[in-house]
Amino acid sequence: MEDKILLNHGNGGKDTQLLLQRLIFSKLPLELKRTEGGVGIDYPDDGAVINNNIVITTDSHTVYPYFFPGGSIGTLSISGTLNDLIMMGARPIAMLDSIVVGEGFPMADLDKIIEDMLSLLKELKIPLVGGDFKVVPSESMRGIIINTVGIGIAEYPIVDKIEDGDSIIVTGPIGVHGAVIAAIQYGIDTSIKSDVKPLIGLLDLFKEFGKEIHAARDPTRGGLAATLNEWAQLSGKMIIIEEGKIPIPEEVRSITDIIGLDPLVLANEGVAVLSVPSTKENEVMEKLKKLGFEPSVIGKVIEPKNKENKNLVVVKTEIGGAKILEMPTGEIVPRIC
């Protein structure tokens, strides 16, 4: 065990899981990991469910740079938290924000970042009901960290549980946000813009399909690889993905080729992954297109015959091979969300 915290401990993948398991989860009895009958840290989902139908979620946003093509840490902090609510089938009813800035942070940047936050809240008519604001000396922090809290009502509760025979659908191109941030951090020229946006339209899908949506997640930190692995682990099922069907834009691929990253570990900030019964696949795809998404079916869930295949995510390559898609480990691109 390391004696210092390293960047990989915050990768949102296996290293984060193991650290939190050791420092937090293993030390709390089940009744202190959730409210009675609720969903808490005993179940790794996008948010917690308390008091029957209240969903609550929180995220600290540390992305650098603060401004990037397609958005800012402000856009991200609102969208990311709203998406966590939406992925639980919850209609957002209120938000809180907590901003920590380093002394010397440019006032104009703070103003612009907050404007980005407020304009999304205004567009979606979600009230900001509380918050906090702190300034820390420049020697201990540069930049800005924005924590957001989202509260929603679980109108169409989704507690992720993939089932044998499900189809795995993504609602849009994969890897875009992560690629944009990586390109800036590595100094690569690119014309693509982050996909960051609230996925509020999906509530219409959930309304129509209800319990047929077995799982929904926005694959942010750790990307598609982290989400699919969590689902496989939670269910004991096996997920088989067809590489050729994953919609990865050419520009994302050129960036990941240069820096040697797998697009499947890159964060997405405006895409959902869904697990639905294959019998409903066509209807769900049609509805998603009507809602303005560009969805793709990328794979399926099976009940593995072989015990060793439980909890596995396998990617079938276009040339007929197969490889295991691991839960991300080590440093991913730092501060991606």
Added chain:
Amino acid sequence: MEDKILLNHGNGGKDTQLLLQRLIFSKLPLELKRTEGGVGIDYPDDGAVINNNIVITTDSHTVYPYFFPGGSIGTLSISGTLNDLIMMGARPIAMLDSIVVGEGFPMADLDKIIEDMLSLLKELKIPLVGGDFKVVPSESMRGIIINTVGIGIAEYPIVDKIEDGDSIIVTGPIGVHGAVIAAIQYGIDTSIKSDVKPLIGLLDLFKEFGKEIHAARDPTRGGLAATLNEWAQLSGKMIIIEEGKIPIPEEVRSITDIIGLDPLVLANEGVAVLSVPSTKENEVMEKLKKLGFEPSVIGKVIEPKNKENKNLVVVKTEIGGAKILEMPTGEIVPRIC
């Protein structure tokens, strides 16, 4: 207007109020500052009320040093947020935490800080239902920031509203936490310990006295000066405090004398200020003593005859003089909570 964020912008007093008013509050219509019928950022209280009786509050804790006599940033992050719920008359039902650490942070310190958080949660049987964990590169942040979210049920709702004839009561010695942190930051030897603790016992008081508790607040950042000024501003009343009745420990006074601070602007982390009808003063004092507090009546609320005295907090000195207690401005002791 400054073009950079300065430490005073985070003082929790007038400078913070003005900045947030300009950047956030002034840009949102009332219906986006609270949920319908709820309490939000339109009303500066300890937490927000949504959905009738759900209270939610969030705070980012940035105190340095992380460990101090009497507690740690872990103890503080749980106590501070619980106290915000309790001050709204809400019984805490769940918490979430979001930890951001700089790369290189000592693992043993993180472990100890989290232990401090968990031991309070276990003692009070409050579940930790969700959270986030991020690591940022050492060049942009050293240390640790802990954001906590508290959710409670407003069993005895208190929306601060002081009234003519109220008595102002503090539940314990004033200025202790702030003095401890200031002593460390300025290298002053002292034997006092921070008062940091959850004020859960006060729920019994609120149960007994209900609507007779006109206002309750834990005077953290900005101290008693900030709380009393907010109350005076919210109500249009005048608050008169008797300096000789404020319980300020000798050790706090020696620290504030050395560094030239007013104890009334120092943060408290285990003390509440209450505003109750003078007719109930004795009963409330008795109950507080039974609950183990060391309360003092420090002043009263009056309806000023003179318009100029509206919103004012006045301190009557022991030698018969009077001075205005201002909302704190400028840099207070940095990162006090």
